[in-house]
Amino acid sequence: MTQLELGDSARELAREVLIHGPISRADLGRRLGLSPASLTRLSKPFLDRGLFVEAAEAVQGATGRPARPLDVRVDAQRFIGIKLTGEAAHGVLTDLRASSLAQAEQPLDGHDVDRVVEAISRLVDGLRGVAGAGAVGGVGLSVGGNVAGQRVVTRAPFLGWRDVALADLLEARLGLPIDIENDVTALTTAEQWFGPARAHDAFAVVTVGAGVGYGLVMHDRVVTTPDTGLGLGGHLPLDPNGPLCLDGHRGCSTAMLSIPSICAQVGIALGREVAYDEVLDLAAAGHPAARSVTDAAGRALGRMMGYIANLTMVEAIVLSGEGVGLWRVAGETALAALAADRDPEATPVEVHVDSAGFGSWARGAAAVAIQGSLGRLRLSA
Amino acid sequence: MTQLELGDSARELAREVLIHGPISRADLGRRLGLSPASLTRLSKPFLDRGLFVEAAEAVQGATGRPARPLDVRVDAQRFIGIKLTGEAAHGVLTDLRASSLAQAEQPLDGHDVDRVVEAISRLVDGLRGVAGAGAVGGVGLSVGGNVAGQRVVTRAPFLGWRDVALADLLEARLGLPIDIENDVTALTTAEQWFGPARAHDAFAVVTVGAGVGYGLVMHDRVVTTPDTGLGLGGHLPLDPNGPLCLDGHRGCSTAMLSIPSICAQVGIALGREVAYDEVLDLAAAGHPAARSVTDAAGRALGRMMGYIANLTMVEAIVLSGEGVGLWRVAGETALAALAADRDPEATPVEVHVDSAGFGSWARGAAAVAIQGSLGRLRLSA
DNA sequence: TCCGTTATTTCTGTCGTAGAAATAACGCAT
DNA sequence: ATGCGTTATTTCTACGACAGAAATAACGGA
Numbered sequence: 001m002t003q004l005e006l007g008d009s010a011r012e013l014a015r016e017v018l019i020h021g022p023i024s025r026a027d028l029g030r031r032l033g034l035s036p037a038s039l040t041r042l043s044k045p046f047l048d049r050g051l052f053v054e055a056a057e058a059v060q061g062a063t064g065r066p067a068r069p070l071d072v073r074v075d076a077q078r079f080i081g082i083k084l085t086g087e088a089a090h091g092v093l094t095d096l097r098a099s100s101l102a103q104a105e106q107p108l109d110g111h112d113v114d115r116v117v118e119a120i121s122r123l124v125d126g127l128r129g130v131a132g133a134g135a136v137g138g139v140g141l142s143v144g145g146n147v148a149g150q151r152v153v154t155r156a157p158f159l160g161w162r163d164v165a166l167a168d169l170l171e172a173r174l175g176l177p178i179d180i181e182n183d184v185t186a187l188t189t190a191e192q193w194f195g196p197a198r199a200h201d202a203f204a205v206v207t208v209g210a211g212v213g214y215g216l217v218m219h220d221r222v223v224t225t226p227d228t229g230l231g232l233g234g235h236l237p238l239d240p241n242g243p244l245c246l247d248g249h250r251g252c253s254t255a256m257l258s259i260p261s262i263c264a265q266v267g268i269a270l271g272r273e274v275a276y277d278e279v280l281d282l283a284a285a286g287h288p289a290a291r292s293v294t295d296a297a298g299r300a301l302g303r304m305m306g307y308i309a310n311l312t313m314v315e316a317i318v319l320s321g322e323g324v325g326l327w328r329v330a331g332e333t334a335l336a337a338l339a340a341d342r343d344p345e346a347t348p349v350e351v352h353v354d355s356a357g358f359g360s361w362a363r364g365a366a367a368v369a370i371q372g373s374l375g376r377l378r379l380s381a
Numbered sequence: 382m383t384q385l386e387l388g389d390s391a392r393e394l395a396r397e398v399l400i401h402g403p404i405s406r407a408d409l410g411r412r413l414g415l416s417p418a419s420l421t422r423l424s425k426p427f428l429d430r431g432l433f434v435e436a437a438e439a440v441q442g443a444t445g446r447p448a449r450p451l452d453v454r455v456d457a458q459r460f461i462g463i464k465l466t467g468e469a470a471h472g473v474l475t476d477l478r479a480s481s482l483a484q485a486e487q488p489l490d491g492h493d494v495d496r497v498v499e500a501i502s503r504l505v506d507g508l509r510g511v512a513g514a515g516a517v518g519g520v521g522l523s524v525g526g527n528v529a530g531q532r533v534v535t536r537a538p539f540l541g542w543r544d545v546a547l548a549d550l551l552e553a554r555l556g557l558p559i560d561i562e563n564d565v566t567a568l569t570t571a572e573q574w575f576g577p578a579r580a581h582d583a584f585a586v587v588t589v590g591a592g593v594g595y596g597l598v599m600h601d602r603v604v605t606t607p608d609t610g611l612g613l614g615g616h617l618p619l620d621p622n623g624p625l626c627l628d629g630h631r632g633c634s635t636a637m638l639s640i641p642s643i644c645a646q647v648g649i650a651l652g653r654e655v656a657y658d659e660v661l662d663l664a665a666a667g668h669p670a671a672r673s674v675t676d677a678a679g680r681a682l683g684r685m686m687g688y689i690a691n692l693t694m695v696e697a698i699v700l701s702g703e704g705v706g707l708w709r710v711a712g713e714t715a716l717a718a719l720a721a722d723r724d725p726e727a728t729p730v731e732v733h734v735d736s737a738g739f740g741s742w743a744r745g746a747a748a749v750a751i752q753g754s755l756g757r758l759r760l761s762a
Numbered sequence: 763t764c765c766g767t768t769a770t771t772t773c774t775g776t777c778g779t780a781g782a783a784a785t786a787a788c789g790c791a792t
Numbered sequence: 793a794t795g796c797g798t799t800a801t802t803t804c805t806a807c808g809a810c811a812g813a814a815a816t817a818a819c820g821g822a
Contacts, residue, residue, distance in 0.1 A: 037812080040770060060820090064769065066817095216694065219599060219604075223693075227726075227727045232723075307692060311614065312597070341618060343612075345608075416781075418804090441788070442798090444790080444798050445788065447800075
């Protein structure tokens with residue numbers, strides 16, 4: 001079975017339908033700068049192979065012929081996304097738009113490469129079993145640290161790794177294409193293609209959890225540099241009277257916003273250890289100490305968003321991560337602080353909250369796999 | 382004389398040689414993803430018409446055939462750039478790479494459109510006289526405020542203007558192509574094509590002068606939004622103990638860094654009005670009050686650069702504007718403050734200081750004219 | 763019923779490009 | 793001195809991706 005190479009325009013078309021579908025050929029022509037004839041020519045092979053479908057119902061504009069929008073067939077393929085932490089591999093099985101179909105976890109019983117490869121393989125096999133007859137098109141893996149060419153983990157402090165050709169090892173073991181990426185970059189990729197900010201050319205991602213992560217999309221491209229993985233957004237000075245972080249900064253973003261720091265501050269006031277969920281419940285119920293901490297966190301978050309908005313000029317900010325429940329008790333405070341630092345005439349920044357929490361990390365990894373799959377896509381002749 | 386339309390690749394070639402020349406055809410092929418055959422074909426019409434020149438000396442690599450780098454003929458055309466303020470039109474005559482050949486000013490004796498058009502026309506006629514036999518290819522104009530489509534000044538508070546089709550008026554008057562742009566955007570464009578940061582994909586521009594300006598280039602594109610012209614970088618919170626700005630912010634970037642604010646602070650300490658140059662001289666000589674103000678300004682500037690570097694992830698920051706002399710007395714303090722807010726493992730950010738001072742504004746306008754000229758370029762058949 | 767508008771398809775010619783081959787000009791080894 | 797490998801550039805040719813032109817489709821409104 002010979003495979004046809006896709007030209008740039010055909011690949012762009014597939015990308016646009018995946019991200020923005022359902023969408024008419026006329027709109028695609030306008031977006032991609034291609035003629036109507038080209039849209040017919042380029043979309044036909046996808047339709048013939050069942051990768052695209054035409055909407056059952058035509059869409060009528062104000063006047064003229066109704067459109068028959070194109071969409072991808074989301075069950076055409078499944079993907080597996082894995083977020084790797086020091087304790088476990090967290091997996092998700094998704095459809096073609098990174099929507100979660102199933103989740104699973106596999107604990108790590110060691111950090112040496114063989115054991116991690118073993119654990120990941122077990123997890124993938126388990127999720128493949130769930131997928132059943134649905135083909136798995138690839139696996140994405142996200143790690144805190146640096147990855148070269150989406151193949152080699154060049155630095156992963158939480159595992160004590162340097163220069164591990166993890167993709168080669170996993171591909172040999174699983175017989176599936178593997179794409180590895182830094183965890184914040186992966187999560188940002190998912191937001192770029194499948195999240196509420198996907199229609200925006202420029203947006204930022206702030207993740208709140210064990211630490212504070214920061215991702216950026218400008219001109220519809222994820223910003224990645226050699227410093228990706230250092231967590232540059234994690235130590236911004238936000239409140240000169242705030243608590244200390246582990247690096248000795250007073251009032252930086254990690255000190256103000258991370259789950260461990262918030263729990264520690266409230267725990268000190270309560271004289272006992274306290275879980276994050278309980279902190280949020282206490283704050284919601286008006287507990288003075290909890291409220292003091294979450295209000296300060298809200299103000300700091302608003303200030304951070306103000307710096308982001310004024311310096312990157314993004315249209316939207318997405319809040320994500322396992323600590324995202326903070327928004328429920330501190331969201332209004334954050335928005336007020338953001339408004340205070342913004343010119344009143346400036347366009348309001350959209351703020352979206354991704355309620356997937358911790359699940360957004362594995363979903364990000366799946367998005368990287370989907371993106372890799374599109375880059376490798378060929379059509380059977 | 383019929384004119385040949387340029388294809389995208391030919392135009393891209395001209396852009397690359399302009400920005401990065403002298404450069405070999407082999408290197409251009411690698412940069413643009415074109416075959417050697419295409420480079421020969423595409424560069425030939427430019428060479429035949431004298432727009433490109435081959436370097437007199439071939440350049441020998443480690444091995445293989447020597448290269449004959451291509452460059453633009455910088456005296457092929459002249460351009461005029463004009464920075465418009467409330468008091469005067471400041472002009473510069475430049476070559477094809479926005480290098481200054483002559484400067485001139487024309488005071489404004491009113492802000493109504495006719496008077497401003499009159500003043501600009503006088504200035505252009507004067508500079509055309511200086512250019513002599515060298516053809517002026519176009520005029521760029523930069524204004525504080527918003528411009529639509531580089532034709533219509535939609536908002537210029539310093540002139541009290543709204544929706545003035547200034548390009549049409551000036552073209553009718555001067556018979557030259559006119560391109561108008563926001564002043565910070567124009568200055569950023571000049572740095573992008575002709576400044577020390579031109580090899581970088583991402584860099585920021587901070588201008589210090591009557592106010593604080595901020596420009597950004599990401600993925601080799603200047604970031605412009607509907608908020609361009611509002612001066613979003615001018616009121617970043619930098620020092621909670623700093624002086625007030627006119628908007629009532631304490632310690633924002635304008636309060637810490639602008640010329641009027643610095644002069645006012647030192648003037649209060651001295652009990653008399655004091656000019657900026659004198660402040661800088663006093664600080665350089667170790668005067669306690671002046672040093673206190675400039676040191677605080679340096680720390681604030683360093684903190685601002687830290688936010689920029691950590692949130693935009695740029696490779697370089699260019700400091701520009703008429704207040705750039707501050708770097709001489711506060712540069713080391715700024716760099717120390719920047720380093721304090723940066724992860725020690727992060728790639729150092731390059732800091733470039735554009736010593737053109739006020740002249741960089743008009744030079745920015747010239748760069749916009751050059752860019753417009755390239756967009757309109759056709760070749761005689 | 764006709765017209766204008768917008769969506770999509772079919773057919774054809776063209777133009778911009780890469781591939782193949784050749785030539786150019788070195789440094790280095792024999 | 794000669795040959796080889798490497799890198800730069802040119803010449804020639806075939807091809808494929810595309811837009812243009814024309815036709816068809818499917819409405820709403822006069």
